[in-house]
Amino acid sequence: MKVSQSSYAYTPGLKIKRVTVVRxxxxxxxxxxxxxxxxxxxxxxTIVARTFVPGDPYLIKVAxxxxxxxxxxxxxxxxxxxxRVKEGEVIARYRTLFGLINKEVVSPTNGVVExxxxxxxxxxxxxxxxxxxxxxxxxGKVAKVLPGEGVIVETRGAFVQGIFGVGGExxxxxxxxxxxxxxxxxxxxxxxxxxxxxxxxxSLITKEALERAISLGVGGIVVGGIKDTxxxxxxxxxxGVAITGHEEIGLTLIITEGFGKMAMSRKAFDxxxxxxxxxxxxxxxxxxxAGVIRPEVVIPHEKKISESELLExxxxxxxxxxxxxxxxxxxxxxxxxxxxxxxxxxIETESKVRVAEIELEDGRRVVVPRxxxxxxxx
Amino acid sequence: MPKTPLDEMKFILATDVxxxxxxARFFKRTENGWRYVISGEAPTTVEKPYEDVTLGVRNAxxxxxxxxGHKLLSPDGRGILMPSRSNEGVDLYVTxxxxxGGLQMMVAGLIRSMTAESAERAALGAGAIVMDVIAxxxxxxxxxxxxxxxxxxxxxxxxxxxxxxxxxxxxxxxxEILKAARPxxxxxxxxxxxxxxxxxxxxxxxxxxxFEEVFALTIVDNIRPTLEEENTEPARRAIHxxxxxxxxxxxxxxDKLMRWTDVPIMPxxxxxxxxMQLIAxxxxxxxxxxxxxxxxxxxxxxYDGKFVRSVSANLGMSYSICNVMKEAGIENIMRWLPFEKSxxxxxxxxxxxxxxxxxxPQTLEELMIExxxxxxxxxxxxxxxxxxxxxxxGAKRRRGALWEGAEISDVFxxxxxxxxxxxxxxxxxxxxxxxxxxHAPRRVQSMLVLTDGFRPEGVTRMFQDSVFMMPHLGVLSxxxxxxxxxxxxxxxxxxxxxxxxxxxxxxxxxxxxxxxIEKPDGIVIKESVNFGEMKRIELPERVxxxxxxxxxxxxxxxxxPGKPVETKVxxxxxxxxIDARGRPLNLPEDGKERRRKLLEWFxxxxxxxxxxxxxxxxxxx
Numbered sequence: 001m002k003v004s005q006s007s008y009a010y011t012p013g014l015k016i017k018r019v020t021v022v023r024x025x026x027x028x029x030x031x032x033x034x035x036x037x038x039x040x041x042x043x044x045x046t047i048v049a050r051t052f053v054p055g056d057p058y059l060i061k062v063a064x065x066x067x068x069x070x071x072x073x074x075x076x077x078x079x080x081x082x083x084r085v086k087e088g089e090v091i092a093r094y095r096t097l098f099g100l101i102n103k104e105v106v107s108p109t110n111g112v113v114e115x116x117x118x119x120x121x122x123x124x125x126x127x128x129x130x131x132x133x134x135x136x137x138x139x140g141k142v143a144k145v146l147p148g149e150g151v152i153v154e155t156r157g158a159f160v161q162g163i164f165g166v167g168g169e170x171x172x173x174x175x176x177x178x179x180x181x182x183x184x185x186x187x188x189x190x191x192x193x194x195x196x197x198x199x200x201x202x203s204l205i206t207k208e209a210l211e212r213a214i215s216l217g218v219g220g221i222v223v224g225g226i227k228d229t230x231x232x233x234x235x236x237x238x239x240g241v242a243i244t245g246h247e248e249i250g251l252t253l254i255i256t257e258g259f260g261k262m263a264m265s266r267k268a269f270d271x272x273x274x275x276x277x278x279x280x281x282x283x284x285x286x287x288x289x290a291g292v293i294r295p296e297v298v299i300p301h302e303k304k305i306s307e308s309e310l311l312e313x314x315x316x317x318x319x320x321x322x323x324x325x326x327x328x329x330x331x332x333x334x335x336x337x338x339x340x341x342x343x344x345x346x347i348e349t350e351s352k353v354r355v356a357e358i359e360l361e362d363g364r365r366v367v368v369p370r371x372x373x374x375x376x377x378x
Numbered sequence: 379m380p381k382t383p384l385d386e387m388k389f390i391l392a393t394d395v396x397x398x399x400x401x402a403r404f405f406k407r408t409e410n411g412w413r414y415v416i417s418g419e420a421p422t423t424v425e426k427p428y429e430d431v432t433l434g435v436r437n438a439x440x441x442x443x444x445x446x447g448h449k450l451l452s453p454d455g456r457g458i459l460m461p462s463r464s465n466e467g468v469d470l471y472v473t474x475x476x477x478x479g480g481l482q483m484m485v486a487g488l489i490r491s492m493t494a495e496s497a498e499r500a501a502l503g504a505g506a507i508v509m510d511v512i513a514x515x516x517x518x519x520x521x522x523x524x525x526x527x528x529x530x531x532x533x534x535x536x537x538x539x540x541x542x543x544x545x546x547x548x549x550x551x552x553x554e555i556l557k558a559a560r561p562x563x564x565x566x567x568x569x570x571x572x573x574x575x576x577x578x579x580x581x582x583x584x585x586x587x588x589f590e591e592v593f594a595l596t597i598v599d600n601i602r603p604t605l606e607e608e609n610t611e612p613a614r615r616a617i618h619x620x621x622x623x624x625x626x627x628x629x630x631x632x633d634k635l636m637r638w639t640d641v642p643i644m645p646x647x648x649x650x651x652x653x654m655q656l657i658a659x660x661x662x663x664x665x666x667x668x669x670x671x672x673x674x675x676x677x678x679x680x681y682d683g684k685f686v687r688s689v690s691a692n693l694g695m696s697y698s699i700c701n702v703m704k705e706a707g708i709e710n711i712m713r714w715l716p717f718e719k720s721x722x723x724x725x726x727x728x729x730x731x732x733x734x735x736x737x738x739p740q741t742l743e744e745l746m747i748e749x750x751x752x753x754x755x756x757x758x759x760x761x762x763x764x765x766x767x768x769x770x771x772g773a774k775r776r777r778g779a780l781w782e783g784a785e786i787s788d789v790f791x792x793x794x795x796x797x798x799x800x801x802x803x804x805x806x807x808x809x810x811x812x813x814x815x816x817h818a819p820r821r822v823q824s825m826l827v828l829t830d831g832f833r834p835e836g837v838t839r840m841f842q843d844s845v846f847m848m849p850h851l852g853v854l855s856x857x858x859x860x861x862x863x864x865x866x867x868x869x870x871x872x873x874x875x876x877x878x879x880x881x882x883x884x885x886x887x888x889x890x891x892x893x894x895i896e897k898p899d900g901i902v903i904k905e906s907v908n909f910g911e912m913k914r915i916e917l918p919e920r921v922x923x924x925x926x927x928x929x930x931x932x933x934x935x936x937x938x939p940g941k942p943v944e945t946k947v948x949x950x951x952x953x954x955x956i957d958a959r960g961r962p963l964n965l966p967e968d969g970k971e972r973r974r975k976l977l978e979w980f981x982x983x984x985x986x987x988x989x990x991x992x993x994x995x996x997x998x999x
Contacts, residue, residue: 056521056525059520059521059554115557115558117554119546119550122551228726229725239700239704240700240704241701242700242732258730258733288735326737327730327734327737327744329740331730348740350987353738368740371738
């Protein structure tokens with residue numbers, strides 16, 4: 001049987017690095033002011049840029065409210081296009097029959113008259129602009145200023161990607177609640193000391209534990225897996241498409257492996273263990289579609305890099321590569337690539353696919369489609 | 379346009395820049411006409427760190443070069459070698475694209491079921507994903523509409539409203555809402571969002587005045603010049619032009635790719651739709667099609683000459699698999715499984731497919747779960763489609779007293795529920811494309827998925843795409859229809875066979891149909907089929923047979939209840955499938971009985987390996 005020396009036909013693994021340089025682009029939604037300079041040291045919550053987004057528009061049916069034909073409103077408007085108005089201020093008045101009929105239209109907001117339409121008899125008042133502030137997200141150095149747009153913050157530290165998350169950006173001190181990556185994080189492990197922290201679990205978080213974490217004010221949770229129905233109950237709805245990050249459940253949750261009970265990867269767990277007590281940034285935002293975004297934890301630190309970490313891992317799968325199987329029937333198992341047959345192989349479904357022969361940790365040898373493998377950097 | 383005359387062309391290259399993969403297909407003129415040669419595929423490079431789609435195109439094309447030894451890429455990196463000379467270059471290069479999520483549009487009109495629906499049909503027909511339909515009567519307050527529009531980031535907006543000479547005030551009102559909300563384009567914050575206005579022509583001046591400063595406005599003929607007419611073509615053309623000028627020009631690398639190709643880049647679903655239309659044209663009958671993708675399900679109908687496309691943007695087999703679960707309900711997915719599993723188990727498996735969308739089923743159990751989801755994705759996609767494939771609303775009432783100078787509120791009062799005009803008995807062809815169907819290890823599995831998804835009635839031919847190339851051939855057909863058809867007919871269109879499905883319900887075991895099939899070699903097959911059964915009769919591809927179908931009692935095959943039907947049936951890789959499970963199709967309520975029936979059908983059609991079915995029967999049934 002012919003075998004290939006390496007393969008790129010696999011699902012790229014998640015990044016789990018003890019030491020790396022993380023660069024985060026922080027951009028405003030629309031142009032604004034950058035408040036820091038290149039080279040500045042910033043903390044997690046430092047405001048790095050600010051802008052004002054246009055306020056809400058209000059469409060006011062002046063003609064209808066005054067009981068007039070649209071084209072007549074021009075005679076009764078007290079404000080014109082471009083004028084400033086205050087909330088509650090009268091902007092149009094129709095008085096007739098010596099004051100017996102007296103109708104007024106008031107502004108629902110502070111803002112500016114943006115448009116007046118004689119066709120529909122409506123005016124648009126644009127509310128005052130709202131400030132939007134952008135934090136650094138992670139502690140580090142401003143590596144680059146993007147004038148009018150934002151900055152790039154650079155930090156040195158550990159970087160752990162998860163597979164799926166809910167909730168947005170947060171930060172807090174890391175606290176590991178379990179002894180091993182296969183332990184279940186249950187409700188009794190959570191106490192008042194978890195408030196505002198990023199807590200680390202093992203293979204699963206129970207629904208009760210998740211609910212308690214929310215009520216305690218935990219900042220974030222990182223865990224191997226969760227039951228789909230538990231997540232659904234806590235989020236309050238069934239997530240249809242994996243575009244997340246905007247959920248407001250009271251904390252940010254990242255699962256590192258998948259749905260169901262799944263031991264967290266040893267490498268990720270060890271990193272959390274090593275940096276327990278450090279302050280970290282995390283973001284649950286996930287997008288599994290054009291432009292994949294995975295949830296992440298960034299832990300800035302000054303610790304030294306080890307010799308083995310300096311060796312850049314080759315990105316292809318080769319005999320000897322440690323992989324995780326990411327689909328049934330061996331889902332979650334870890335093994336070593338034994339060989340990579342070149343010819344397409346018939347699998348149980350009767351499909352002919354490219355496969356790899358894997359030796360599992362318990363010594364069994366199994367054949368798995370290469371598409372169902374993920375490299376792990378153990 | 380291509381420089382080489384069509385009849386002198388020797389090689390053609392077509393690509394589709396998909397959201398995850400760029401797929402190249404290489405075609406060659408042979409003694410027997412145009413044929414498909416080989417494919418090359420590579421990851422799409424629209425995202426960081428590459429941000430240049432031409433890199434992915436080059437990688438996919440390089441794979442074709444390596445496999446054929448035919449040189450295609452110009453050495454200076456400036457595109458594709460043209461024209462062809464012996465073993466290098468091509469005479470025509472075309473491409474479709476859905477990278478970066480394809481063309482995403484918002485449409486607006488006055489009445490949801492009239493002008494807004496026409497606008498929606500036009501946008502979908504042009505290959506767009508419709509993010510939302512805003513209408514005066516869409517059930518949202520003005521502030522809610524504004525809130526929604528502000529949060530959408532469409533590539534383009536299509537605004538319809540009012541017949542020519544009809545309502546102006548409401549058109550302007552809707553325009554004011556749009557202006558107030560000022561939606562921002564998805565790509566690039568610096569350019570103006572394109573808006574196509576296809577409403578009352580007498581409102582054009584006011585629309586111009588209103589929009590000129592804030593949007594890039596294009597005005598085309600009214601989409602509903604009268605209530606009896608729907609004229610989507612000018613809007614569709616404008617959408618395609620703007621897609622090239624604005625959307626593509628702002629997507630990374632497309633400025634280069636646009637210079638490489640001979641004809642304008644087409645949205646992928648528009649290419650797919652063209653091939654579905656070609657099938658209907660060539661076979662001259664009502665046709666339904668489905669493009670079952672990882673993220674979206676597109677349904678096409680060409681019915682009594684009218685073409686309609688619908689996109690269910692969040693029903694799909696990988697990225698969107700959990701949305702199928704959400705919309706269909708887990709129990710509707712599990713009802714197609716012949717084995718028992720806990721709901722939690724299936725849920726977690728589907729979630730894990732969603733977060734790792736490129737994995738493939740390794741076991742038959744996993745394959746059956748995906749096939750179950752596919753049935754529901756098609757069923758839901760078709761349900762959505764039927765809400766668009768319906769008669770023009772408002773048309774019949776125009777001459778009624780109510781319509782003389784009627785106001786919007788009057789229209790609400792006369793709204794009546796119209797159903798779809800698609801009658802399954804009159805649909806003669808169903809065609810499918812997409813990864814799940816193309817990769818089904820046995821073609822009968824695709825035929826069963828299409829059958830259970832669409833529930834055809836009467837006698838229906840079924841087709842599928844061999845390797846995904848309908849979009850490629852669709853864009854090719856815009857310049858060279860003959861080549862596109864030759865390749866399509868010989869190398870793309872897999873004839874699955876013919877499905878015979880009598881309409882009606884009976885008790886299990888009651889006789890439904892006598893069938894006699896006379897094959898061209900003189901062999902006659904006679905079968906009698908009872909209610910609740912499925913049968914399969916071998917009849918090879920490109921072989922026609924005469925069928926005499928005699929339904930019992932109230933069962934209908936198109937000629938009326940109990941009336942016999944004499945017709946041609948067409949062979950295929952599956953052959954003839956007789957589906958006497960009844961229409962409407964009701965699966966047994968009782969779980970155990972349902973699993974037993976599913977197994978029985980899978981055995982009868984030889985749909986999955988027998989040993990596996992035996993194992994299930996022993997374990998669960």
